[in-house]
Amino acid sequence: MGVGIEVINLNAWYGTNHTLQDINLDIPANHATALIGPSGCGKSTFVRCLNRMHETNPIARVTGTVRIGDLDIYEDAKPVEIRRRVGMVFQRPNPFPTMSIYDNVAAGLKLNGYSNRRVLDEIVEKSLKNSALWDEVKDDLKKKSGASLSGGQQQRLCIARALAVDPEVLLMDEPASALDPVSTSKIEDLIFQLKSQYTIVIVTHNMQQAARVAEKTGFFLNGRMVEFDVTHKIFTNPSDKRTEDYITGRFG
């Protein structure tokens, strides 16, 4: 089951560049939450702070509190534990190129020491079904490399790989921006199904996408969160002038 995320006074830097300033928000459990805003506004940095991927960059720094469920991720746990509970899907599909489809999905478990074949088989099948890829690949799970799939299939493979380690939260950093419209709609359908089991945070450039998949939407601008509200309200009756300017296409 998904858990809620509470962010308190989050600040992040790349070197001297203050990319996130005083972010406060509550992300509800078992819902999809969209983050929109122009390029470079800090949305990607923000989601990378939620699974401590931000700090893999040596010049990056972060302060503030992030609570996922009851866990203060910067105080109570190591990054590797957080990342098992908070899965991530990246902008460009990034399957492991030397691994088969099966091994790609099982990678997170295998590399963390699970080796029971039967359990692995079950989890791989379940994850691929959850990511709506099972029917397309079930015949050559171990024959084909993950890199031989189409872009849209690769992205669903990456979603299956993230689901296989059984996370509570799924972060998606522009998961459909490198995909064609058909693949994009498949990913969006998927988000719809997945949010009953996971808390989903999705970064997107595409405002229609945010409107379609998310219950709540946050608008980021220049490293600050301008507005966070029910998606319908953000797109029809925003309280901030800057949000209105952005969604009506006056900039960005």
Added chain:
Amino acid sequence: MRTLTDGVATGLAVLSTVLVVAPLVAVFIYLIYRGASSLSWDFFTQIPKPVGEAGGGMANAIVGSAILLAVGSLIGIPVGIAGGIFLAEYGRGTKFANAIRFTADVLNGVPSIVMGIAVYSLLVVPKFVFSHRILSRYVFHLPNYISHHFASITHFLHIPAEITLGPIAFSFSIGGHFSALSGGVALGIMMIPTVCRTTEEMLLMVPNAVREAALALGVPNWRSVLAITVRTASPGIITGCMLAFARVAGETAPLIFTAFGNVGWSMRLNEPIAALPLQIYVYALSPYDEWHRLAWAGALVLIVLIVLAVSLVRYVTSRGVLKGAS
């Protein structure tokens, strides 16, 4: 005009290809022409005969080269790969890594004869004695004027320069004379920079997205490096290792002062050992026609064995790695 330019460019490319391949083919054909006639079953099963006697082969040199290359690979490949992993994955941008990279490049440029002399002075001249009483005690056999100073220093510091032990249950020594080990070490050190730098280059070609994918699954960094990044780069790393292997397989200079060569059978690491390049060198410089012919045959066998070894490794390692790998 455009077709003309295109034709000229294609022509130049074909010409360059021919120029690159031609010397290799020429060398190979000439080796077959001069060497093939002297190849016989004896060549692969016999050891060299004394001067004047006909026949004889290079069996000891073939086995010797295999041993030297095995020792060299055991040293050069792990150290080189570990160094490359450090440069690409851990030390990126640090001064320490830049220093290592610079050292590796300089080491790559060190003439092989210098490598031979260096290993000679480290592993052939000094004698290291290992026994059950003292794990490592080394005794220098240096020229008199140096050992005189050495003795006075050790006397001054109350360090016994040489210890006579009571009944010793177990004792062996390395160094003090030419040995297969020292030859293997020389070859191994020569392999390190090539392996290290190609490993680094190949790891840097792995997209960062692949590393991030592994880290985002909660995989610890060291495990991600070994199981994901190195594995993704493994075809290139293997090529680098083969390149280094093939390069040192034909080296003669670093073996002159270390492995030294041996006309008899020896497979011991602490004895002088025969090696194909050494044998070719000695035979080619000799005044005897019979030996000249054997030298040609040896050169042919050396090249064929290198090609076989590299192809075998490529074949074995390419199985199981899926297509679509970078």
